[in-house]
Amino acid sequence: MPIVTFLPTGKTVDVPPGTELLDAARIAGVDIDSPCGGKGTCGKCVVLIRSGDVDTDSLGALSQAVVSAGNVLACKTRVLDTPIVVDVPEQAGRKGGKFGDETDDVNLIRHELLPKNWQYDPLAIKWFVDVPPPQAGEGLSDFDRLVRRLQLEWGKKEFVCPLSVMRLLAGCLRVQNGQVTVTMVRESDRYHIIGIEPGNSTVEHYGIAIDVGTTTIAVQLVFLPLAKIVAVRSDYNSQIWCGQDVISRINYARREDRREELRTRVLSTINNLIRQVAESHNVTPQRICNAVISANTTMTHLLLGLNPEYIRLEPYTPTLLEVPYLSASDIGIDISPESWVYISPSVGSYVGGDITAGLLCTDIAIGANGFRLFIDIGTNGEIVIGDNEVLMTCACSAGPAFEGGGIEFGMRAAIGAIERIEVNPQTGVPNYSTIGNTKPRGICGSGMISLLAELFLTGWLDGAGKLNRQRKSDAIIIDGRHAKYIIAQADETYSEKALTISEVDIENIIRAKAAIYSACSLMVQMLGCELADLEKIYIGGGFGRFLDIRKAIVIGLIPDLPHEKFQYIGNSSLMGSYMVLVSDDYRDRQLELAKRMTYIDLSTEPSYMDQYTAAMFLPHTDSKLFPSVKN
Structure with missing residues (x-):
């Protein structure tokens, strides 16, 4: 089989002819x-x-000149039967992600909304019990004696135990003369x-909330x-190299091997973060x-x-x-293997458990x-509106x-991401700041909003x-019917190429903002009220933290x-997960909210496109809808 070598890492992999270069990179561990x-x-x-020959369909997405210089799309290029050497450029946005300090998110939420100490009731509890030693002729097993002792305090309900825990029972009972700590999940029956x-390890009781x-x-x-x-830790979802939004991930997951790759990637990120928070304490x-x-x-x-696929x-039907409750070992999460994992309920194909938690x-x-x-x-723009009667x-x-x-x-x-920009009213020349105060590598979402405004x-x-096009500015390049705005000159950037934003880019940003605003407007209209009637607008998600x-x-x-009227509530999905983790009352509350919510499919609402078109400006x-801007 041909050998593929990836630079600058020097990683190599043997793959059959016909393998997509993107797949070869994944196998080699190259993102x-x-x-x-x-x-x-x-x-x-x-x-x-x-070096080497490949079969590529990159023309169209890339120009003839670019392809002739040896550049190809990894997803549209296949390995032939000869060795090749591939140079992978540094990926923008791979290092130094700007994550909010989610330790303080609890302070962004109104105190009255948090679980009170009398509501602390996690799914699994730890209970210390002193089991009597075995007696000759009593005819009781170790498990019988444990259950009898537990039933004295918890009632005559059935106790069940998986084999993995049963294997530990005999040894644990004899270490400290029958004194053991049992971790158990309570159901009604x-x-x-x-x-x-x-021994007694009831105070060593931890849980994890995961967004x-x-x-x-x-x-x-x-x-x-x-x-x-x-402790709180955050990192990029390792799946981002396989698609930037949910639709691209779904497309990537069409093949079973890629679906397994995505599962492995997200588990790798989760388990790495679990290890970090655990080791920190x-x-x-x-x-x-x-x-x-x-x-x-x-x-x-x-x-x-x-x-x-069917989402x-x-x-638009999810599986x-x-x-249902699943064990940590079934999912692949590196905690106590028999732990029950609660996954927040979704409402529809595109309104998930992160929203019911939030x-x-x-x-x-x-x-x-x-x-x-x-x-x-975010990429999906979920919205909920309601009061004490409708949701x-x-x-x-x-x-x-x-x-x-x-x-x-964009990045x-x-x-290296430009996150804030000021534009000189007279010259049109920008003054920008970057994350990390380094040379710019691209522009992130908050920078785009700042620039357009x-x-x-x-x-x-x-x-x-x-x-x-009527005023002269060194920052604007006119090329026939098209124009670009220079955010950073070539000698200022990391890549030594001018960093620009085109009118096509601007149109894409306007489309994104129009989708969110028009959905808000339509939902308010469906309730028969006006945007001005809203008591409060809550903004959640990591992007909202840096929103001007x-x-x-x-x-x-x-x-x-x-x-x-605006309130930023931080990573509401994570904080909602925390509430559900520590309180059974909040699990019930979340399930009730999910059942109360009416899911509106915007694709079936004719007036949505009218709202969307109106917001494409x-x-x-x-302009009467934005009096402060007009003035």
């Missing part, structure tokens, strides 16, 4: 960014063939023993006796016996190895919305009076623009997203309302 999921539409998986340890996002994953370690968050995985996971519907399917095909961080969850809006700004939800396809997808120099919020307010960009409310209003991403075709 190549493919935001579109390997469909050949994004043009981001460009590599350089240093029986108790499940999921762990046993010698599995399309882009990032966050893990909390919680000391359950006090419901105290003791000298906690062994065996001490972690409670887990809650919240994710969107697609991420849940990929985590469990379920085929997500994207009409009538599961409410996942709602717990809002007054919507307690049936407050007045309509309130919850927005999770409606939808998802709009905002696309990956705010994560850098579909934007020539995630990582070191500044260009619009200073008159260098019109409402249709066209750059001003004023500039988001200027471009028409969010409604033009007083700033005090800065800030909107109806």
Whole structure:
């Protein structure tokens, strides 16, 4: 079989002729960014063939000149029967991701919404018990004696125990003369023993709350006796190299081997973060016996190895919305293996458990009076609106623009990303700042919003997203019917190439903001009220942490309302997972919310396209909706 060598790492792999270069890279352990999921539409998986011959279909996505120079798309190139050497350029946004300090997210939520100490009741509890020693002639097994002792305190219910725990029983009972700590899960008709340890270890009781996002994953370690968050860690979801949004991941997962790759990747990220939080407090995985996971519907399917194909095909049907309890070992999570894992319920194909968890961080969850809006700004743009009587939800396809997808120099919020821009009103020349204060490598979502707002307010960009051709500026390049804006000159950037944004890029950003605003507008309209009637707008998700409310209003991403009506609630999916982890009451509350929510499929709502078209303008075709911008 031909040998493929990847530079600059020097990693090699033997693969059969006909293997896609993207697959060969995955097998070799080389990450190549493919935001579109390997469909050949994004043009981001460009590599350089240093030597050897390949079969490629890169023309069209790449120009003839670029392909002639040896550049190809890894997803559209196949290995032949000769050795090849492939140069993989450094992937923008791979290092130094900008993650919020989620340790403080608890302070972003109104204190009255958090579980009280009398509500602390995790799924699995630890119970110390003193089991009498065996007696000659009594005819009782070790398990019989343990159950009898437990039934004295917990009632005459059935106790069941898996084989893996049963194997530990005899030894544990004899280490400290029958004194053991039992970890068990309570059901209405029986108790499940999921762990046993010698001695009294009831205070060594930990759980984990996990938010599995399309882009990032966050893990909390919680000391359950006090419901105290003791450590939080975040990292990029390793699946991002296989697709930037849920649709591209679904496309990538069509093959069974790639579906397994995605499952392995997300588990690798989760388990690495679990290891980090555990080691930070000298906690062994065996001490972690409670887990809650919240994710969107697609991420849940990929985590469990379920085929997500039918989520994207009409009538958009997932395999599961409410996942039954599964053991940590079944899923592949590195905690106490028999631990029951609770996965937050989804509502529809594109409104998942991250939203039902996030709602717990809002007054919507307690049936407050007045309509309130919850927005999770991301590639999917989930929205919930409701009061104490009605609850409606939808998802709009905002696309990956705010994560850098579909934007020539777009990137995630990582070191080198331009995150804030000011534009000189007279010259049009920008002044920018980057994450990490390094040379710019690209522009992230918050930078895009900042740039469009500044260009619009200073008159260098019109409402249709066209750059001003009447005024002279060194920052604007006119090429026939097309124009680009220079954000950073070549001598300022990491790549030594000018960093620009084109009118096509600007149109993609406007499409993303229009999808979110029009969905909000439609949902409010369906309830028979106005945006101004909203009591509160909650903004969740990692992207929301860095959102400049004023500039988001200027471009028409969010409604033009007083700033005090907006409340950022941090990683609400993670904090909602924490609430469910520590309290059975909150698990019931979340399930009730999920059942109350009416899922609106925007593709079946004729008026949505009217709303969307009207929002395809800065800030909107109806300027009366944005009086503060107009003034």
